[in-house]
Ligand SMILES: Nc1ncnc2c1ncn2[C@@H]1O[C@H](COP(=O)(O)OP(=O)(O)OP(=O)(O)O)[C@@H](O)[C@H]1O
């Protein structure tokens with residue numbers, strides 16, 4: 018295969034942080050390279066330089082053997098480089114075809130339409146169908162984007178890039194937002210794209226995916242190029258060690274649980290979603306002191322609404338939520354947290370952080386009014402800084418500056434700020450929603466150990482996760498939800514992947530037991 | 533993440549210094565854009581003056597001489613600047629919570645009218661009378677602001693719409709109160725719609741040429757800065773403005789904050805009106821305060837919504853306004869030229885990308901771009 022891309026000595030500095038330090042990366046046509054590294058290693062920065070979002074301080078990019086001058090994303094697209102961002106750049110009320118053609122509209126030649134640029138929808142849809150057939154990406158060109166599941170929206174993003182003639186595709190943590198099934202489909206699509214000659218740079222923290230789909234991996238650590246390896250010669254263990262620089266325990270070590278009395282009781286709870294349709298449809302379960310209850314389920318089966326109702330953010334329509342026997346249905350978020358509930362929210366940028374605030378202010382986002390962070394309504398900056406400094410050490414938030422705005426942190430480090438804040442306060446119940454999304458293997462190990470540690474201290478943990486592995490390795494009991502109901506409660510020690518997988522997909526308990 | 537990371541080492545110390553210095557650096561960086569904008573406006577305005585046959589340097593010298601280089605000139609400038617400081621504070625403060633208060637005009641009128649009413653209608657000792665009149669003026673305006681806030685918080689009514697509508701309500705209400713048939717009309721005023729004179733015990737004095745009201749306004753600027761930066765209440769306001777979802781998550785009563793912020797914002801504008809009545813005119817006269825409330829928007833933008841920066845911004849614009857008579861005398865330049873200069877300054881401040889393009893100054897920040905209002909549904 019011919020060499021498609023060669024990046025030589027790329028360097029990028031943000032103030033005191035050297036995000037990329039003399040990094041090399043090579044890619045052949047038709048090859049899939051996994052770009053691995055801890056949170057803040059510089060992966061996103063590297064690909065953003067390739068896509069023209071950041072201007073490199075030093076280094077050269079050769080595309081197709083030619084020294085490429087990429088001034089901005091427009092340049093990158095014109096030269097055949099496409100990128101799928103984690104936050105989709107789609108126009109929700111438009112159709113799939115309209116989105117794909119946006120900026121590259123098919124206009125009828127001659128005719129009156131060509132003067133004002135009236136779009137030829139039929140031709141556009143035909144072109145989308147043709148693309149989707151050629152690359153094996155199934156979409157309905159006339160579907161409206163906002164009605165599509167996340168996995169399909171992502172496919173539209175990929176098609177958009179391919180429509181512009183992308184021969185190199187950058188995927189920055191594309192699977193973080195996907196269900197396991199959608200992930201499998203994406204990996205298949207990536208393989209078939211590579212077979213047509215497209216080169217792919219694939220960033221992910223999930224080693225299983227790396228092993229499944231890549232040809233080669235390149236590892237960064239602290240902005241430096243550490244090395245490359247053939248995927249065929251790698252294992253999860255060897256990749257994890259290369260990333261972190263030490264051996265990593267991939268399995269959670271935990272003793273048996275010693276559950277006490279109920280901390281959280283949910284009784285026949287009903288909650289509506291933003292559009293007003295029933296999301297939680299009569300859920301009941303308990304979480305006791307000293308145990309981890311895992312909520313397993315495909316995303317969008319009422320988990321978000323459940324968590325928001327428990328934490329006071331969303332109104333419960335009927336049913337009851339009890340903390341330690343006290344009825345706290347529809348309590349305010351402040352009342353809930355004052356009672357002793359910590360909350361790691363699913364959407365960290367939206368709910369869990371104020372992007373413009375410093376790391377320090379985010380560390381006290383929900384305790385800012387308490388001693389010692391405030392005294393008679395006046396904020397005590399020294400106490401806040403001390404506390405934040407302590408937490409970034411303990412939870413290994415990088416870089417180690419409490420004054421930089423949270424928006425300059427890498428995705429995984431943002432998550433660590435939230436985890437640090439929520440697990441460091443004195444609490445009785447911890448509600449953790451997707452606690453390790455976007456977090457590197459070393460930090461996953463750390464967060465998992467922290468959750469087990471909380472359990473062993475006698476706290477109750479409600480874990481909501483779309484990662485089956487996470488559910489299986491942490492939960493003492495597993496509640497599987499489907500369409501807003503708890504369809505089964507299983508013992509965490511004996512439940513299997515297959516059994517839970519089937520229940521999540523709407524299979525009955527008896528079917529699951531047979532399988 | 534080794535086990536040692538779990539220990540709690542002593543940290544802090546050196547981080548603090550860098551934080552102080554970076555806050556200072558950020559403050560200085562914030563000054564850059566307005567300074568460049570004023571410079572560019574002077575150049576653009578200069579071209580305009582040349583085209584109309586004037587020497588821009590002598591015009592600018594006249595402005596400086598008239599407004600800043602004599603005691604009475606400074607007095608006049610500060611008189612003009614005082615309601616601008618308050619109006620600018622009102623807009624800047626609301627903006628911190630993500631709200632756009634363009635009802636400063638109506639709030640100022642209410643403050644001016646009610647302060648005047650307390651001022652002429654009661655006979656009280658100075659220590660009580662003077663502050664009481666101001667506070668009543670501010671509180672009546674605050675009530676209006678609270679209604680706007682409540683409509684926003686509970687009914688989703690956009691504050692831009694409601695504050696504009698309340699400008700009409702407040703304008704007509706105060707017009708009526710002092711009109712010939714109104715209850716507060718000055719019987720000695722003949723056809724003029726105004727209140728009787730405010731008693732001496734409620735008059736804000738001047739010290740030589742310098743109006744004391746200006747220093748009251750500056751006091752409010754520092755108070756607001758302190759409130760926003762040092763108190764938990766300020767943290768709640770800024771958090772609500774920065775990310776409403778995160779604010780709710782953090783347990784902040786977002787609706788309460790919206791109502792309180794709007795009320796305080798209107799209070800500030802109302803105090804501006806009270807100082808006009810008690811310090812400048814000695815009464816409320818319906819036609820005296822036209823358009824003043826809208827200058828607040830200009831000032832807040834120029835100050836990039838920093839409460840302290842509101843003071844120099846108001847002095848600059850106040851000084852320009854104070855020179856119109858002299859310009860007319862010396863050059864026969866219409867007062868509109870000053871408005872054009874003001875508009876140019878505002879234009880360059882509001883469009884940092886234009887400035888960046890003009891001075892090829894890459895560093896002028898994206899981070900500084902100001903968006904004064906969210907989507908209409910927000
Ligand atoms: N715009 C920016 N301003 C300042 N610092 C930045 C900026 N972007 C990234 N950084 C810093 O550069 C470093 C590398 O960040 P980058 O986002 O590339 O990490 P990453 O490898 O993608 O991590 P993750 O896996 O967590 O997404 C981090 O220390 C980050 O804080």
Ligand SMILES: [Mg+2]
Nearest residue numbers: 060061427428
């Ligand atoms: Mg990243």
